[in-house]
Amino acid sequence: MTLEQLVEQIKSKRTYLCVGLDSDIQKIPKHLMDDEDPVFAFNKAIIDATLPYCVAYKINTAFYESRGLNGWASLEKTIRYIPATHFRIADAKRGDIGNTSSQYAIAFLQHLPFDAITVAPYMGEDSVKPFLQFEGKWAIVLGLTSNPGARDFELNELADGNGRLYEKVIRTVTGWGTIHNTMFVVGATRAEEFTNLRRIVPHHFFLVPGVGAQGGSLKDISEKAINEHVGILVNSSRDIIFASSGTDFSIAAGEKAQSYAVEMADYLK
Amino acid sequence: MTLEQLVEQIKSKRTYLCVGLDSDIQKIPKHLMDDEDPVFAFNKAIIDATLPYCVAYKINTAFYESRGLNGWASLEKTIRYIPATHFRIADAKRGDIGNTSSQYAIAFLQHLPFDAITVAPYMGEDSVKPFLQFEGKWAIVLGLTSNPGARDFELNELADGNGRLYEKVIRTVTGWGTIHNTMFVVGATRAEEFTNLRRIVPHHFFLVPGVGAQGGSLKDISEKAINEHVGILVNSSRDIIFASSGTDFSIAAGEKAQSYAVEMADYLK
Numbered sequence: 001m002t003l004e005q006l007v008e009q010i011k012s013k014r015t016y017l018c019v020g021l022d023s024d025i026q027k028i029p030k031h032l033m034d035d036e037d038p039v040f041a042f043n044k045a046i047i048d049a050t051l052p053y054c055v056a057y058k059i060n061t062a063f064y065e066s067r068g069l070n071g072w073a074s075l076e077k078t079i080r081y082i083p084a085t086h087f088r089i090a091d092a093k094r095g096d097i098g099n100t101s102s103q104y105a106i107a108f109l110q111h112l113p114f115d116a117i118t119v120a121p122y123m124g125e126d127s128v129k130p131f132l133q134f135e136g137k138w139a140i141v142l143g144l145t146s147n148p149g150a151r152d153f154e155l156n157e158l159a160d161g162n163g164r165l166y167e168k169v170i171r172t173v174t175g176w177g178t179i180h181n182t183m184f185v186v187g188a189t190r191a192e193e194f195t196n197l198r199r200i201v202p203h204h205f206f207l208v209p210g211v212g213a214q215g216g217s218l219k220d221i222s223e224k225a226i227n228e229h230v231g232i233l234v235n236s237s238r239d240i241i242f243a244s245s246g247t248d249f250s251i252a253a254g255e256k257a258q259s260y261a262v263e264m265a266d267y268l269k
Numbered sequence: 270m271t272l273e274q275l276v277e278q279i280k281s282k283r284t285y286l287c288v289g290l291d292s293d294i295q296k297i298p299k300h301l302m303d304d305e306d307p308v309f310a311f312n313k314a315i316i317d318a319t320l321p322y323c324v325a326y327k328i329n330t331a332f333y334e335s336r337g338l339n340g341w342a343s344l345e346k347t348i349r350y351i352p353a354t355h356f357r358i359a360d361a362k363r364g365d366i367g368n369t370s371s372q373y374a375i376a377f378l379q380h381l382p383f384d385a386i387t388v389a390p391y392m393g394e395d396s397v398k399p400f401l402q403f404e405g406k407w408a409i410v411l412g413l414t415s416n417p418g419a420r421d422f423e424l425n426e427l428a429d430g431n432g433r434l435y436e437k438v439i440r441t442v443t444g445w446g447t448i449h450n451t452m453f454v455v456g457a458t459r460a461e462e463f464t465n466l467r468r469i470v471p472h473h474f475f476l477v478p479g480v481g482a483q484g485g486s487l488k489d490i491s492e493k494a495i496n497e498h499v500g501i502l503v504n505s506s507r508d509i510i511f512a513s514s515g516t517d518f519s520i521a522a523g524e525k526a527q528s529y530a531v532e533m534a535d536y537l538k
Binding site for chain 2: 022024060062063065066067068069071072073076091093094095096097098099100101103104106107108111112120121122123124125126127128142145146147148149150151152153154156157158159160165168169172214
């Protein structure tokens, strides 16, 4: 999906919601466990119910890999079920030496029909660039993450005057790609950093996890981060997909997604 | 596998070789392509031929994920085929917020019988600690990698007097685990850093990729990094597994592994 297509989707649907399919088999409703593939059955119902209220889905690969081959099968069925009208993100946090990152890029951007993959930047240029070689596909590079551990390294000041590590990562990575193939992960729990971030990268999209279960404020982020082409996708996972653990789980998920969308429409005015 | 068991294996076999199963389906011998699972057939023959000369195998998950469900099936068959006498590493470079890293830990250290997984440290403490919760299992955290991109961030000097980023990563991570559950990845192409590294972490094991195809010197590293309980696993992938592309590929791989082992026995004197 191109930048223009993504922005068009957001503007026509009045939402920049990304639904995170962190579909932990331990947490899905009990009545689904008789299904041949309970996780896919769960995802299918969640997707059907939330499609009108979001523009993106994010599959957290860890929750599939933890079930081995069966989990990977659920992942493949899920990604192939999401319509191409929606931006499809592999939240995989991959990154390795060049020849290996190329294989990860093939895995998610070519073999599977994801539009984007999250990428860990620690190993530098040759670990990120292989994800930027596919027309209409995206690398979403970790900038400043939503978790407490962001303090350990990401927020460390560098000696070269380039600010903190995450700022240098973002500045450096913008030199490897363009606003048409690169986004950054910035946690919703870091609202105080968004004004600074928009100075560094005024035109890039941010993928913003951390509202809901992790406590970030949608209002704060939206006010500080929305740019001329919207420029943010805000993800919510547990808050939406586990809104109810009963037989009404998909209805509850749809309602929760809708409530995010209603709020977002307001910030898009 | 415990530290004591690993050291015992190394000392009795006189080798600290790790064979990297970066089993690219494009590069395996043509005559295997008729097999039901060519990559597993390839790995099986490579493992049989190299078992006496190595103490560890490293499965590079990217080369399996790039083939989707079929690739993941090859990975599962391969890990279950490697005997428990050998240290089994998932070279997966995972790392995410706590609840997600926990799922990756389950995927590789519990659902699959790996002894260790490589972990990307960018996201800090809660992204690494979930990998340290399994008895006899290991997190191998990226320190200083072998690729050119290591210059971009890993080698950046920090303003807080903690040296360069990779040095702070290694120092910090040693506070989260012990020499019984934590190792570090240090590239063989960084021989000049090993003396410094041994000052920071005299007792930890290093996993050292980058000899062979990437150009690192086994002699250099061994002289600088071997400690009182050996303390290094040196990985070679392409150099061994693709030593021949003919029907003699496993014989050639065995010979190449043996030649590494012979050289290593010398450095262990």
